[in-house]
Amino acid sequence: MFKVGRVTHYYDKIGVAIVELDGTVSVGDKIKFTKDGEDIFEQKVDSIQIEHEKRDTATRGDVVGLKTNEEVKEGTEVFKI
Helix, strand or coil: CEEEEEEEEEECCCCEEEEEECCCEECCCEEEEEECCEEEEEEECCCEEECCEEECEECCCCEEEEECCCCCCCCCEEEEC
């Protein structure tokens, strides 16, 4: 398990987290959201968007929108499992 990014914003109406990436994430990857050392939830990446364009993969430095199964707060860390 390694850190791939951090949530910088969450749009609660559409259930999308904005994540600044430190690593690579692809559709189909399993990720875990962790805040202050506590695991919040895990999910599979169903879609990735960069500036409203769908992507299969995003890499370090990209800022992406990820649809989440639950609400996440700013500062939540994202790990690839």
